[in-house]
Amino acid sequence: xxxxxxxxxxxxxxxxxxxxxxxxxxxxxxxxxxxxxxxxxxxxxxxxxxxxxxxxxxxxxxxxxxxxxxxxxxxxxxxxxxxxxxxxxxxxxxxxxxxxxxxxxxxxxxxxxxxxxxxxxxxxxxxxxxxxxxxxxxxxxxxxxxxxxxxxxxxxxxxxxxxxxxxxxxxxxxxxxxxxxxxxxxxxxxxxxxxxxxxxxxxxxxxxxxxxxxxxxxxxxxxxxxxxxxxxxxxxxxxxxxxxxxxxxxxxxxxxxxxxxxxxxxxxxxxxxxxxxxxxxxxxxxxxxxxxxxxxxxxxxxxxxxxxxxxxxxxxxxxxxxxxxxxxxxxxxxxxxxxxxxxxxxxxxxxxxxxxxxxxxxxxxxxxxxxxxxxxxxxxxxxxxxxxxxxxxxxxxxxxxxxxxxxxxxxxxxxxxxxxxxxxxxxxxxxxxxxxxxxxxxxxxxxxxxxxxxxxxxxxxxxxxxxxx
Amino acid sequence: xxxxxxxxxxxxxxxxxxxxxxxxxxxxxxxxxxxxxxxxxxxxxxxxxxxxxxxxxxxxxxxxxxxxxxxxxxxxxxxxxxxxxxxxxxxxxxxxxxxxxxxxxxxxxxxxxxxxxxxxxxxxxxxxxxxxxxxxxxxxxxxxxxxxxxxxxxxxxxxxxxxxxxxxxxxxxxxxxxxxxxxxxxxxxxxxxxxxxxxxxxxxxxxxxxxxxxxxxxxxxxxxxxxxxxxxxxxxxxxxxxxxxxxxxxxxxxxxxxxxxxxx
Numbered sequence: 001x002x003x004x005x006x007x008x009x010x011x012x013x014x015x016x017x018x019x020x021x022x023x024x025x026x027x028x029x030x031x032x033x034x035x036x037x038x039x040x041x042x043x044x045x046x047x048x049x050x051x052x053x054x055x056x057x058x059x060x061x062x063x064x065x066x067x068x069x070x071x072x073x074x075x076x077x078x079x080x081x082x083x084x085x086x087x088x089x090x091x092x093x094x095x096x097x098x099x100x101x102x103x104x105x106x107x108x109x110x111x112x113x114x115x116x117x118x119x120x121x122x123x124x125x126x127x128x129x130x131x132x133x134x135x136x137x138x139x140x141x142x143x144x145x146x147x148x149x150x151x152x153x154x155x156x157x158x159x160x161x162x163x164x165x166x167x168x169x170x171x172x173x174x175x176x177x178x179x180x181x182x183x184x185x186x187x188x189x190x191x192x193x194x195x196x197x198x199x200x201x202x203x204x205x206x207x208x209x210x211x212x213x214x215x216x217x218x219x220x221x222x223x224x225x226x227x228x229x230x231x232x233x234x235x236x237x238x239x240x241x242x243x244x245x246x247x248x249x250x251x252x253x254x255x256x257x258x259x260x261x262x263x264x265x266x267x268x269x270x271x272x273x274x275x276x277x278x279x280x281x282x283x284x285x286x287x288x289x290x291x292x293x294x295x296x297x298x299x300x301x302x303x304x305x306x307x308x309x310x311x312x313x314x315x316x317x318x319x320x321x322x323x324x325x326x327x328x329x330x331x332x333x334x335x336x337x338x339x340x341x342x343x344x345x346x347x348x349x350x351x352x353x354x355x356x357x358x359x360x361x362x363x364x365x366x367x368x369x370x371x372x373x374x375x376x377x378x379x380x381x382x383x384x385x386x387x388x389x390x391x392x393x394x395x396x397x398x399x400x401x402x403x404x405x406x407x408x409x410x411x412x413x414x415x416x417x418x419x420x421x422x423x424x425x426x427x428x429x430x431x432x433x434x435x436x437x438x439x440x441x442x443x444x445x446x447x448x449x450x451x452x453x454x455x456x457x458x459x460x461x462x463x464x465x466x467x468x469x
Numbered sequence: 470x471x472x473x474x475x476x477x478x479x480x481x482x483x484x485x486x487x488x489x490x491x492x493x494x495x496x497x498x499x500x501x502x503x504x505x506x507x508x509x510x511x512x513x514x515x516x517x518x519x520x521x522x523x524x525x526x527x528x529x530x531x532x533x534x535x536x537x538x539x540x541x542x543x544x545x546x547x548x549x550x551x552x553x554x555x556x557x558x559x560x561x562x563x564x565x566x567x568x569x570x571x572x573x574x575x576x577x578x579x580x581x582x583x584x585x586x587x588x589x590x591x592x593x594x595x596x597x598x599x600x601x602x603x604x605x606x607x608x609x610x611x612x613x614x615x616x617x618x619x620x621x622x623x624x625x626x627x628x629x630x631x632x633x634x635x636x637x638x639x640x641x642x643x644x645x646x647x648x649x650x651x652x653x654x655x656x657x658x659x660x661x662x663x664x665x666x667x668x669x670x671x672x673x674x675x676x677x678x679x680x681x682x683x684x685x686x687x688x689x690x691x692x693x694x695x696x697x698x699x700x701x702x703x704x705x706x707x708x709x710x711x712x713x714x715x716x717x718x719x720x721x722x723x724x725x726x727x728x729x730x731x732x733x
Contacts (some may be wrong), residue, residue: 273653314659318657
């Protein structure tokens, strides 16, 4: 269904320079290598031209021009994605939105923050927390843009209690593939006015529209935060305890599981020791709230539940220094695993909470059966696992074969457990085929229909998400 | 072996108010925590206790609410706790603090080894450990970065000096102050929290000390007069080099000049 796209000519470049200025239009071999890939997936492709708009009007003008000329456009934030979503597979224009990075206003009465898509997640957190507010979504990659987070409906560690990015996007301004500027949602808390196009844009990975402005919902900043590091004799006992903890205590903000091997890799990577080495597996729970007493009660209930389920003890982390010693390690897991091998690929499946242990056991079985290292860690509280298959010393042919066989089995298992292909990283290009396998013909027809309605000429981020697009 | 660890309760954040009259920190109402450097001292003492067998006593000087850090020391494995608390100890400078601690430690028992953190995050002087040792008349080393051996009669430790590491052997009784990152401090244990909730804490006031002359304690025992305390001005110094200035060479020179880099 891919149409024949127009190649970009010298004349096109001149037109684009007219829209933006020449410093923000980079063509051909001048485009840096960094713009041809993202953080992880093996997907690579060079854009014909890189454009860095600074305003909604410029995005609209570029899109209008591209639509008239039938040139594909791929929006991009910081390129920290993991599934090739921001890679310009069909060449054309790569629209780098990272210069649109202004915070436009904090509305203290309605508790919203209006901002442009290029603002970094870490800057959002800093800005609102300094003013006593809280933006709960907390994906590990803090240098991602908020636009990228909206595109993938990013989740993160606090999803158990607070939900995901979609739950905190009140409104968006976006540019359609035609160049028209639209606004969906707003500062309202409730909205039953027809189909929620705002929610459709969130998580659409830049295939339906280009988000140029967002209104985020904020909460009051919790004053008190305590983490518990809980050692367990083995991972299965740890993970099977999670549903009991969530039922016993007031909901934890985060429930992460981690294994000794991954902790050791993080220690080696950070040149810093983890505070405990007594166990093979750990749960890391965080509780937050407005009052110290409330948080302490929740911690106590959780610690008692874990000890009753076989944990030898529970360790308390209640100061910035202690939290840093735990979360620095947790934050480094991805990079540490990456540094321990030659190449890797990851699977970000999500399964119902009750099936996490089963899926982790299955990865161990695959590890043995295929003779390949598989590492995992993740959000035990919401069932979203990050499973990494490591290449190590495999040659190219062995690697491709093993990886695809292992992934095939992993996704099949996730389907059997009634899970989903991606918990928070998105489908992009890398997971498209696995996504296709989960779709019924009716679901595929609906998805394709939605894409066609927004983007009849398939110009916006082509070859992503939707099978056949 | 008997080990004492000196710890202190400090403000929970860097934003603290200062009493304009006395020039001392206002401690009421603000959140508090254990001095982060003391976590390394407790961890070091616990490692020695686990390796050589010892009784570990945590000692702090402060108002009654400083008991919280002693409870925390119990949760990290301390066996006993001593709180030096008396209104007449208030307003002490480093000298009076060192002296009060030395008197308190004499009253609390005979210790073979005293472990302190390098400094506190509220006073930042890094002097109390050394002064305490001088008042007790025992050998000491500061900035200990590794414990190499615990012998029958001495401890062998590495000291972190600017350009080299020195190894020294200190006969007991002695005092060490430990550097950050000597070990990663353990986290307080929930089980120990439950087990030590009712554990008694020894309270020592001025009247329990060998020297009862109140001129030696608190503000009156402090020769330091604080005229003004103020946050340091942020320097905000920025150097910008453009591509034509050979920035890599300049950066190398700057880092070398500041001793971040050195020729081996």
